[in-house]
Amino acid sequence: MAPAARDALSRADHIVGYDTYVQMAGPFREDQKVHPSDNRVELDRSRHALELAAAGDTVAVVSSGDPGIFAMAAAVLEVLDTETDPRLRAVRVVVIPGITAAQATASRIGAPLGHDFCVMSLSDNLKPWDIIERRLRLAAEADFVIALYNPISKARPHQLATAFDILRSVRTPDTPVVLGRDVDREGESLTVTTLGAVRPEQVDMRTCVIVGSSRTRLLPRDDGSIMVYTPRFYPCGEGA
């Protein structure tokens, strides 16, 4: 955890967040009040945090990864944006960045995000699936390295296969794919495969999927391991 995040937690009177992440951020002092909540109640949790802060206390809202990337910072600002209560509207909000899952996964395997990349969520809880399909196709045509968040869930078991099919229609089967599960946590696993070989069954909600660009390379190391990186240069005459 970054020192700035550690300092903020230390200064907080209240710690608000998804139960699992609050536990990972602790332990906390006896004078700090912890408010763990279920997953998927981001707006309720944000409003609760703003109410505690409006009462005059200092509140830390805990996220995993970077709170500014598919996480709690946007949820808190969404609530503020629709809020009319002047006490809540007056709350000062500071965002402290962190390492998002794509960076954690990338760093463990080399530098797949070494050149132009995008990060997108496959969850259609909050956006229509046709938008996601269109965005995937354009991202593939743009030859971005693509990091996929929320790649699969029980409620939508078939969409990741569709996503891989879209990417396969633009990229070659030997395109490197990295699967990072629970990176930087207990039970971390990393898999290097290819777009031709990857199967949705290898992926769950806790996996970050990084699909290489046309330039991303596998780098077999002398110790038998494999690293993955995307070079910084792009040769002339070799279009996306």
Added chain:
Amino acid sequence: MAPAARDALSRADHIVGYDTYVQMAGPFREDQKVHPSDNRVELDRSRHALELAAAGDTVAVVSSGDPGIFAMAAAVLEVLDTETDPRLRAVRVVVIPGITAAQATASRIGAPLGHDFCVMSLSDNLKPWDIIERRLRLAAEADFVIALYNPISKARPHQLATAFDILRSVRTPDTPVVLGRDVDREGESLTVTTLGAVRPEQVDMRTCVIVGSSRTRLLPRDDGSIMVYTPRFYPCGEGA
């Protein structure tokens, strides 16, 4: 600086990197040897670091931001990928992630990267400009929030204007734009403007430019400041 990066620097016998970044990472102990180098000699610097490591020492290669994002990790792996000397090929490489400029800028202003986004470099030192134009157009059509690195230089003063024109052909003039210069360093500056109003003269090489998606919103705060965020949800029937 993240504790893991601080630990790695502490364990290093040699510190290699661009002069400015090495200075920012210090001070170092008397038993540590510092090898500052000029900017734009990434491959020479990487080879030097690998040679020092092949001799049996521990070497830290310093980057700003996240070394895995448009920085030194890819340069080191590029050298390893073409290297035939078995001593250099046997060097163990570990990448420690950090906060990249887009995250630092985003966190200071709210959560503009709260939904699907891309990060791309406008530098045509290492890739042809026509690839960059095509990628920009596709990124805009995909409705990504777009973070631009290396947005302008003395050698290419006119390309940023072209880039803004491409984005204006797809996005509306009121699209929020954030300019973060030297964020988290001395003399940090942050500007919130719009795609209709932004001028290339407001931007230099040390600026990270974040152009919002169709969904990115300005959030005026009661204290007179402005925050910027991209909501996590995407309404049905409102295409990219």
